[in-house]
Amino acid sequence: VTFISVSEKIDTSTAYGKFILNMMVSFTELEEDVNSERTNNGLKTGAELGYFMNGGKTPFGWTRYTVGNHSKIKVNQEEKAVIHKMAEYIHSGYSTFQVRMLINENEYMRSINKTFCENQIINILKDKKNVGIYEYKGKEYVLEGETVFTEEEYKQVQNDLAERSYTGRYSYLFNHKVRNINGAKAKLECSVKKDKVYLYYFDIQSKKRINENLIKKKFIEYVKSSNILYRQKRTKSRSAD
DSSP states (O other), X not given: OXXXXXXXXXXXXXXXXXXXXXXXXXXXXXXXXXXXXHHHHHHHHHHXXXXXXXXXXXXXXXXXXXXXXXXXXXXXXXXXXXXXXXXXHHHTTOOHHHHHHHHHTSHHHXXXXXXXXXXXXHHHHHOGGGGTEEEETTEEEEXXXXXXXXXXXXHHHHHHHHHXXXXXXXXXXXXXXXXXXXXXXXXXXXXXXSSOEEEEEEETTTTEEEEHHHHHHHHHHHHHHTTOOOOOOOOSOTTTO
């Protein structure tokens, strides 16, 4: 295929014509690369000055406001309360499915006609913007003003999420069924030895924990004394248990 331009006197069927075309393409590519560099440098400078350089939707928990020709973000108090509810449910031992159901029925969430899935809830709780750290193009920048969590609260949330992923490897027969006298659900704990795993239920208020085997023993004693037929079934699925 050859390209012939009448007005510019370019004919790529000749050696000179090919040379001129290659030079034009090179200059165009250089211009695009320079523009890209300047744009990225400008965006990074904006992030350093505290501007929120991401496009698209505003992250949950925050509100955009304009300063000059650029946007910044500040904490949205209604959404901050929802995020704290998420953290509270996770800390109390609720599954992400239960948290999703409770959060999606929240009055504020219904007022804005918004719902979350389990992964979105986990991503919101893990977001470093909650403690004022804004990640942009591989670097971290500090956001001005109020944050969603204090550093201690954020650390506790990450510990709760890490515990969930660890205890989630094991099947707890009485998950979501062990409660204290006030009705609060016990958190799941486990102790892994060299050749055995011990499963526990921990009450946050009394700071006490109880071994699953002890609950199982008491439960079986009760059903035997009550002449109730029972069958233990331990599977990978908690709902099947």
